[in-house]
Amino acid sequence: MSSPEQVLAVLRAQLRAANITYRQLAERIDMSESSVKRMFGQKDMTLTRLAQICKAAGIPMEDVLRLAADATPHADTLTLAQEKSLMANPRLLLVAICCLGHWTLDQIIETYSMSEPECIGLLVELDRLGLIELKPGNRYTMRVSNAFRWIADGPVQQYVREHVVGDYFGGRFDGNGEMLMCLPARLSSASAQELQQKIQQLAGELARLHQGDRKLASAEREGMTLLLGFRSWEFAAFTALRRK
CATH class of the missing domain: 1.10.10 (Arc Repressor Mutant, subunit A)
Known part of the structure; x- marks a missing residue:
């Protein structure tokens, strides 16, 4: 569960993105600017107040809660x-x-x-x-x-x-968006570690796209699987052909 601090941090970021100042927000919810600043500074806000602010700012409350949950550290x-x-x-x-x-x-x-x-x-x-x-x-x-x-x-x-x-x-790997690659190379330990980092970045990019597409209708998305392997390896049939 995301913490109240995380929810308010996301709400503050969403207000900045919408170019809404504390003064403008205070006018929309009929509060003083100092009270709004104190509310954010003390990180103390009821769910009713959160809903009121989101409505006044034109920010979907469910988006704030989802982004806060996504930003909460997980295993x-x-x-x-x-x-x-x-x-x-x-x-x-x-x-x-x-x-x-x-x-x-x-x-x-x-x-x-x-x-x-x-x-x-x-x-x-x-x-x-x-x-x-x-x-x-x-x-x-x-x-x-x-x-x-x-x-x-x-x-x-x-x-x-x-x-x-x-x-x-x-599978044939010939469908829309599908591909299969098998690329041999001789690498140093440093180069192998560099490639591992890039693979981790690719996994992060897949997670980002997966997260972003969650807002789309189910019919607009298709189950895709990325299966990656990277290790020191030679096909056994080729190894058998090595000179003794």
């Missing part, structure tokens, strides 16, 4: 125990991945053979595990960051290697 990974709990129940893992894609409850049960009570129960379990924070109306916010990744060589990554990679690379 980049789960614990080993959390991943093991996901792997113990395939349906729980499915709903967890849907949540990472910000699917709604309705979207999940419309897409997969799962009843509403069952799906709600799985959301409750994900809340207990700390992956999401379940809210009234079966809505939720994520408790992991946009840069979330599975534990290296953890239960989920092991499952991906054994069951997912073959299925993923079995």
